[in-house]
Structure formats: structure tokens, C-alpha cells
Amino acid sequence: MKTEDVVLGILNEKSQTGYDIVEKIKTIFSHFFDGSYGSIYPVLHKLENKGKVTKKIIVQEGKPNKNLYSITESGREEFNKYLRSPVQTEVMKSDFLMRLYHGEYLPEEQIKQIIIEEINRKEQLVEELESQFEVWKEDMSSYQKLCCQIGIESYRSEIEILKKFQGH
Amino acid sequence: MKTEDVVLGILNEKSQTGYDIVEKIKTIFSHFFDGSYGSIYPVLHKLENKGKVTKKIIVQEGKPNKNLYSITESGREEFNKYLRSPVQTEVMKSDFLMRLYHGEYLPEEQIKQIIIEEINRKEQLVEELESQFEVWKEDMSSYQKLCCQIGIESYRSEIEILKKFQGH
DNA sequence: TTGCTCATGTAACCTGTTACATGATTGG
DNA sequence: CCAATCATGTAACAGGTTACATGAGCAA
Numbered sequence: 001m002k003t004e005d006v007v008l009g010i011l012n013e014k015s016q017t018g019y020d021i022v023e024k025i026k027t028i029f030s031h032f033f034d035g036s037y038g039s040i041y042p043v044l045h046k047l048e049n050k051g052k053v054t055k056k057i058i059v060q061e062g063k064p065n066k067n068l069y070s071i072t073e074s075g076r077e078e079f080n081k082y083l084r085s086p087v088q089t090e091v092m093k094s095d096f097l098m099r100l101y102h103g104e105y106l107p108e109e110q111i112k113q114i115i116i117e118e119i120n121r122k123e124q125l126v127e128e129l130e131s132q133f134e135v136w137k138e139d140m141s142s143y144q145k146l147c148c149q150i151g152i153e154s155y156r157s158e159i160e161i162l163k164k165f166q167g168h
Numbered sequence: 169m170k171t172e173d174v175v176l177g178i179l180n181e182k183s184q185t186g187y188d189i190v191e192k193i194k195t196i197f198s199h200f201f202d203g204s205y206g207s208i209y210p211v212l213h214k215l216e217n218k219g220k221v222t223k224k225i226i227v228q229e230g231k232p233n234k235n236l237y238s239i240t241e242s243g244r245e246e247f248n249k250y251l252r253s254p255v256q257t258e259v260m261k262s263d264f265l266m267r268l269y270h271g272e273y274l275p276e277e278q279i280k281q282i283i284i285e286e287i288n289r290k291e292q293l294v295e296e297l298e299s300q301f302e303v304w305k306e307d308m309s310s311y312q313k314l315c316c317q318i319g320i321e322s323y324r325s326e327i328e329i330l331k332k333f334q335g336h
Numbered sequence: 337t338t339g340c341t342c343a344t345g346t347a348a349c350c351t352g353t354t355a356c357a358t359g360a361t362t363g364g
Numbered sequence: 365c366c367a368a369t370c371a372t373g374t375a376a377c378a379g380g381t382t383a384c385a386t387g388a389g390c391a392a
Contacts (some may be wrong), residue, residue: 009269090265097199097318153329
């Protein structure tokens with residue numbers, strides 16, 4: 001899964017600005033993808049050069065101008081090629097589990113604290129995802145809703161697992 | 169979490185070769201970290217230049233020579249600094265959830281197939297992790313075992329969630 | 337008046353992936 | 365005889381992060 005395909009997928013739904021795309025990634029994609037301005041803006045320029053998207057400048061008053069991007073026919077083809085390509089394995093990077101692995105080199109109190117913090121962090125994430133789901137769900141397809149629900153349930157399971165192992 | 173810290177952590181347990189380090193990462197770290205020869209060998213050279221590890225060449229017959237790396241006092245200090253630094257949030261990249269999100273643009277049969285494949289993939293992963301756990305557990309601390317058990321349970325929960333949502 | 341939201345962008349840096357190169361031994 | 369295991373390494377490429385730059389409006 002390339003960032004280019006992710007951006008094409010978002011623009012395939014509707015025309016949007018780079019700012020909108022990053023917002024969507026940071027909210028409803030947060031549990032399975034990551035992107036920032038530093039990665040999304042360059043990708044949009046690249047896609048424009050390749051003719052996969054077109055840009056329309058929208059002049060605004062009292063606010064900065066917007067670059068509204070739309071997917072082209074060539075972009076749709078590329079996106080469909082992606083959709084039919086083999087699914088890549090999931091990648092997980094967990095600093096939390098790395099700390100836990102080396103737990104014997106830290107005082108027990110500190111490990112307990114790290115576990116508590118991880119539970120809190122995940123409870124925060126599940127709350128955010130749930131509230132974002134409420135915001136977006138009217139405009140979501142059943143598959144998109146499913147995707148959010150899986151995220152919510154995954155976080156909840158993780159929290160349960162950590163609570164179960166809390167206190168050895 | 170930098171790859172340098174991960175390598176120092178592995179060498180903190182005992183002196184090992186680059187090959188051993190990659191093997192460990194590919195087996196018992198597989199559910200929370202990723203690394204390959206192309207990333208680990210350069211990191212070892214870098215750590216050696218910085219004086220965080222030392223290299224001892226072991227001549228073997230019938231096999232290529234080994235470079236056995238050991239952590240230095242300076243390396244231990246660096247690793248302990250890492251252990252006491254703030255825990256970074258987990259990062260997840262899931263091509264599977266990206267496909268599911270765009271499910272409406274694929275025939276229903278294909279989505280069902282993608283879900284089945286993801287369940288199979290995760291069942292494969294949980295089996296591998298369990299068998300690796302059996303191989304390594306004699307030499308593992310209770311925290312290291314906990315780390316594996318969390319991985320196994322996480323995969324199982326994910327499988328349950330997918331099965332629950334299978335067929336909408 | 338402080339900080340947030342909207343809105344775009346880039347340059348320097350760091351890091352990782354892929355593909356290549358080498359080569360003997362061992363197991364099925 | 366073929367594939368896997370052991371064992372190291374690099375060069376070219378691709379990619380992302382961080383920090384910076386700009387700037388108006390608005391709410392507390």
C-alpha cells in the first residue's frame with residue numbers, strides 16, 4: 001500500500017484539499033494508516049505531475065486559498081489497479097511491547113506505570129475513534145463503517161488483554 | 169524507538185551476530201517490530217563506529233566467518249537512556265483495512281475472499297508465534313514471555329473480531 | 337494576547353527497502 | 365539435484381519526519 005494509492009482512494013470518494021485529506025487520515029484512518037502534511041503535500045504534487053489528479057485553486061476571503069484536488073480517469077485506473085493487487089501484510093510497531101520485553105531492567109513500579117499508561121492511551125484512542133465515527137458515519141458506506149467498528153473493537157480487546165495481564 | 173536501541177537491547181541480553189539479531193526480530197519480535205539484513209547490518213556498523221558495540225571475528229570451517237557483536241558500557245548507558253525515555257505511540261499500517269474501507273468498489277465475493285485470507289494469515293501468524301514461543305521460552309524472562317503471550321492473544325482477538333463481522 | 341483553526345509548502349535529514357553479490361554445507 | 369541454511373555486505377532508490385516559513389481570523 002503506497003501513500004499515493006491512499007490519497008487516490010480518498011479523492012475517489014470526492015474532491016478535497018490536502019488539508020482535508022490529512023484530517024481524514026488523522027481521524028478515521030488513524031488506526032490503520034498514518035500521514036502528515038510533510039508526506040501528503042509532496043504526494044499530491046507528484047500525482048498532479050503524473051496526471052492522476054487535477055488542481056483547482058479556490059480563492060477565499062479571510063482564509064488562505066485552497067487547492068481542491070480531483071481524481072482523473074487515469075487516477076481512477078491506478079486506484080482500481082491497487083484495489084485488485086495482492087493485500088500486503090499488516091505492519092505493527094509497538095514501543096510499548098519493546099519496553100515490556102525488557103521489563104526486567106526496570107523497577108517493577110515503573111513497568112506497572114507503563115502498562116497503566118498504555119491502557120489509558122488506548123482508552124483515549126477508542127474514545128476518539130468512537131466520537132469521530134459519530135461525526136462521519138452519515139456519509140459512510142457500510143464497509144467504511146465496518147472498518148471503524150473493527151478499529152473500535154480491536155482497541156477494546158487490546159485494553160482487555162492488558163487489564164487481564166496487569167499484576168502478572 | 170530507534171532500530172539502534174532495539175539492536176542494543178538484543179545485544180544487552182547476550183553477544184550475538186547480525187544474523188542472530190535478524191532471526192530474533194523475524195520470530196519473537198515479529199508482532200511488534202520489523203527489521204531485515206538491509207537495515208540491521210548498517211546499524212551494527214554505525215553502533216561500532218560510535219563505540220556502542222565491539223566486534224569479534226569468529227573463524228569457522230565450512231561456514232562463513234561470524235561477526236560476534238557485544239555491547240559496551242557506553243552502549244548499555246544508551247540503552248538505559250532509551251528504557252527511561254517516554255513510550256512512543258504504537259503505529260499500525262493495515263493494507264487489509266484499507267481494502268475493506270474501499271469495499272464498495274469491489275464485488276462482494278472478492279471482499280469476502282479478502283476477509284477469509286486475512287483470517288488465514290492471522291491464524292498462520294498465531295501458529296508461528298506459538299511455536300516460536302515454545303522454542304525460546306526456556307531462555308525467556310517472565311516479561312519476555314508476557315510480551316509473546318500478549319501477541320498471541322492479540323492475534324486471537326483479531327481473528328474473533330473478523331469472524332464476527334464475516335457475512336456483515 | 338495567547339493559542340487554535342485554516343491552509344500551503346519545502347529543505348535537510350534520516351531511515352528503510354530492494355536487489356544484487358558471494359559461497360560452502362546440509363537435508364530431503 | 366534442488367532448496368534451504370548459514371553469513372555478510374552494499375548501492376541505488378524510495379520514502380518519511382522534523383522543522384521551518386507564512387499569515388489571517390477568531391475565541392477565551
